[in-house]
Amino acid sequence: MKKIRNNKIEKIIEIIKKNNSFLITAHMNLEGDALGSELALYFILKRFKKKVIICNHDSTPEAYNFLPGHRFIKNEVGGKKFDVAFVLDCSDLSRSGSVEAKIAKQAFVVNIDHHISNTRFGDINWLEPKASSVCEMIYHLARGLKVMDKKIALCLYTGIFTDTGNFIYTNTTSDTHKVAASLMGYDICPHEIYRKIHSLCLPEDIKFIGRHISQLKFSSDRKICWVMISRWQERKYDLTEITFSIMRRLKDPLVFIIFKKVGKERTRVNFRSHSKIDVNKIAKFFGGGGHQRASGTTIAGSLKDSEKRVISFVSDFINAAKKRN
Amino acid sequence: MKKIRNNKIEKIIEIIKKNNSFLITAHMNLEGDALGSELALYFILKRFKKKVIICNHDSTPEAYNFLPGHRFIKNEVGGKKFDVAFVLDCSDLSRSGSVEAKIAKQAFVVNIDHHISNTRFGDINWLEPKASSVCEMIYHLARGLKVMDKKIALCLYTGIFTDTGNFIYTNTTSDTHKVAASLMGYDICPHEIYRKIHSLCLPEDIKFIGRHISQLKFSSDRKICWVMISRWQERKYDLTEITFSIMRRLKDPLVFIIFKKVGKERTRVNFRSHSKIDVNKIAKFFGGGGHQRASGTTIAGSLKDSEKRVISFVSDFINAAKKRN
Numbered sequence: 001m002k003k004i005r006n007n008k009i010e011k012i013i014e015i016i017k018k019n020n021s022f023l024i025t026a027h028m029n030l031e032g033d034a035l036g037s038e039l040a041l042y043f044i045l046k047r048f049k050k051k052v053i054i055c056n057h058d059s060t061p062e063a064y065n066f067l068p069g070h071r072f073i074k075n076e077v078g079g080k081k082f083d084v085a086f087v088l089d090c091s092d093l094s095r096s097g098s099v100e101a102k103i104a105k106q107a108f109v110v111n112i113d114h115h116i117s118n119t120r121f122g123d124i125n126w127l128e129p130k131a132s133s134v135c136e137m138i139y140h141l142a143r144g145l146k147v148m149d150k151k152i153a154l155c156l157y158t159g160i161f162t163d164t165g166n167f168i169y170t171n172t173t174s175d176t177h178k179v180a181a182s183l184m185g186y187d188i189c190p191h192e193i194y195r196k197i198h199s200l201c202l203p204e205d206i207k208f209i210g211r212h213i214s215q216l217k218f219s220s221d222r223k224i225c226w227v228m229i230s231r232w233q234e235r236k237y238d239l240t241e242i243t244f245s246i247m248r249r250l251k252d253p254l255v256f257i258i259f260k261k262v263g264k265e266r267t268r269v270n271f272r273s274h275s276k277i278d279v280n281k282i283a284k285f286f287g288g289g290g291h292q293r294a295s296g297t298t299i300a301g302s303l304k305d306s307e308k309r310v311i312s313f314v315s316d317f318i319n320a321a322k323k324r325n
Numbered sequence: 326m327k328k329i330r331n332n333k334i335e336k337i338i339e340i341i342k343k344n345n346s347f348l349i350t351a352h353m354n355l356e357g358d359a360l361g362s363e364l365a366l367y368f369i370l371k372r373f374k375k376k377v378i379i380c381n382h383d384s385t386p387e388a389y390n391f392l393p394g395h396r397f398i399k400n401e402v403g404g405k406k407f408d409v410a411f412v413l414d415c416s417d418l419s420r421s422g423s424v425e426a427k428i429a430k431q432a433f434v435v436n437i438d439h440h441i442s443n444t445r446f447g448d449i450n451w452l453e454p455k456a457s458s459v460c461e462m463i464y465h466l467a468r469g470l471k472v473m474d475k476k477i478a479l480c481l482y483t484g485i486f487t488d489t490g491n492f493i494y495t496n497t498t499s500d501t502h503k504v505a506a507s508l509m510g511y512d513i514c515p516h517e518i519y520r521k522i523h524s525l526c527l528p529e530d531i532k533f534i535g536r537h538i539s540q541l542k543f544s545s546d547r548k549i550c551w552v553m554i555s556r557w558q559e560r561k562y563d564l565t566e567i568t569f570s571i572m573r574r575l576k577d578p579l580v581f582i583i584f585k586k587v588g589k590e591r592t593r594v595n596f597r598s599h600s601k602i603d604v605n606k607i608a609k610f611f612g613g614g615g616h617q618r619a620s621g622t623t624i625a626g627s628l629k630d631s632e633k634r635v636i637s638f639v640s641d642f643i644n645a646a647k648k649r650n
Contacts (some may be wrong), residue, residue, distance in 0.1 A: 166491040
């Protein structure tokens, strides 16, 4: 981090000190890092008596209602104008959804992100692809401003915690743990955060997942594991992730897939990888996208047809990858 | 930590330097912290050219076969004699099982533990109830000895990682993260460790768990959630923990229970708590024991009878706890 980061932090501190009104936004499909970094920055700016509005395209998922300040988050700013817009955790400005139109009117855009694919759309672009999360970056900004308290620490810890999958994902670094060590000094209870985010299910949700897990399907070499869901239950929390987390307990599969019927001739297909198999490429073949280890697409076709096409393609894809290595 | 700890560390360093042959052991039912601390200490002592044997009551669970040096672990020491015995992560000497008999013959016992209930059975007792794990303690010993390398770091990280449930449990402190930050400097890959420990299941295991999860039972107020298993599958890895981890996704229950038929008139009952309900007290009532949030017992009775007795007792126990608060 060091040099460039400190340089950018100093510039951002200058912008904060010189201006009075701020818009904060993040990407659509809000999660812990987007919300944690928005709210932490909100409380930081408030400590300097600034006018601040957080505005998001989506409403805040129930799971994050424990975050201090979540009630201040808006989905509309009316005709209000701002000196500066902070765009957090967005690789591209369009990721902010309907808020993009408000940002276009701003005098100055500060783009703070950790995605390697960031398009540098800001007037200032503070980009740290090696940071675990934007919350890890905002921590250093807060330190630069000599501001920290229990509320800010809770928001930042939550973002780091969720974006690293509790310090498990490959984005977890020594620096991440150093920041966590510092934040723990503000009376953080990781167990409580974990429970608030991950323990939200109703009995019928877990029974539903159980029924489908009991009918898992496997390719003959066990390298692909999938589940077929003909009637999907939409919830405010993510049953897809819970189902994948159980499938990930399996030893052999390299690719995990969930097929969901979402319309008469429409099938949602989510992919997860346990390995070097790049499921982003697989999803792209079917018109979707995502990341190397998590991707998805929607296919025009019945559940049965989609299963046939996708499993056949993934099987060939894995075999081709094997040959290359 | 500070003063007392440094005092004890200095004494232990002196003992290591003055002696030549060492026995290392830990508790029965080996897990990450026991094995990680044993192997880390083994490699530390080896750096000083000492004679070292690790001897355990139980054999090493398959999940930990990735730990360097696991092949050196024995279950028998023959007639060998040792200057010093290190007893790790044992609240009581009897927790070392059959190894206790070997230890009785030793000249000097070093008891290193983080359980608050430790009986101080050693000639030196280095006890740190606030440490997340014995591995966190051994880290400080290694630092005191100015010894650290990739193998030692991997063993220590694994113990900290497992004993804190990936930095989630309430034993996780700021110090824990500081130690993790330091160990991450030795090329640790938490994602790989997680996978090696937690992704071991066969298709039939996950389907088995799915079937039972789809038949979860709940008390009318949803505060108790349980599952009845009439034919238990014993595995080298822990299906009980996987089942509980899925049940823990539920919002309302305070107590989770698994009933397993383990004999004609014998039922194993495991309890987990999500809350302040002390399941150790519940297990004790039925002749078992454990911790506040995890306990178990074996009941002489059929699955059905045990269910009736236990659910009725737990229901009253929760109501009584509610009245007290």
